[in-house]
Amino acid sequence: MPQALTLDLPDEAATANLAARVGRLLRPGDVVALSGDLGAGKSAFARHLIRGLGDAEEEVPSPTFTLVQTYDLPGYTLWHFDLYRLTEPDEVLELGWEEVIHDGVALVEWPTRLGPRLPADRLELDLAITGPDSRRATLTGHGAWASRLGRGFEP
Template identity: 45%
Template sequence: MTQARPISIFLPSDADTTRLGAWFAPRLRAGDTILLSGSIGAGKSHFARALIRARLGRVEDIPSPTFTLVQTYEADVEIWHSDLYRLSHPDEVLELGLDEAFATAICLIEWPDRLASLTPETAISITLSAQGEGRLAVITATSQDDLLATLQRDWVK
């Protein structure tokens, strides 16, 4: 399958990043994975927190999984939020149980380059980078054509 043309969305504020995370929340299902890339402070955790809170339907403390590596949340579908920054080898992903979660949960993965060959082929990739006073989100996927078309319609002016 070929990769679709990337969708670029400028997010002028943290509130816009929150809106994008909330936009994704009801549209994901078990087996969906979002790969969140970008430098430290780019907004990966901010996006993930917004998505998780929106899916849970309540305000909840969403700690960064930087030190725990994985935080899970019970919603209508289990959500796994992972920060793989501290992993030194892709085999450590298997020890976390992420390979099984990819099939049964919604997975939000920060520092997905650590997955190497374990990266799900159908994952949605979101790369966040600073741009002026805001940030730029570049979204790509090899599947999810309907989701990407709706994203294009709703967000790209």
């Protein structure tokens, strides 16, 4: 049964803190599905997560045009996908999807574009705009992520 948690993020620092907490839970084979309206902070969350796990000064561009960016981090390669421009789920295979779901970590913006390729074991993060700088994050752990989510966010 999925495990869900909702957090208010009053500012960018709170988003960075959430990214750090999620980053500590990641392991090879993980998929983090990032959802939310345009401008909700999906790419900002990804940028904080990637910099927190690797080089804090690393340039982390949005993969809107390249569709995927990769980052060699300690223990695995992180793949940041933006699937907004995909028209069918099988197009993700051309981007290295099968490799990442076995050996890397995938951050996926617009995960609904994966259709049936969206793994059952995943962390969903939905970001909603609640003010000029504030967001509401709803995290839902599916499969193995259900118990990991609970352990990673205990007070």
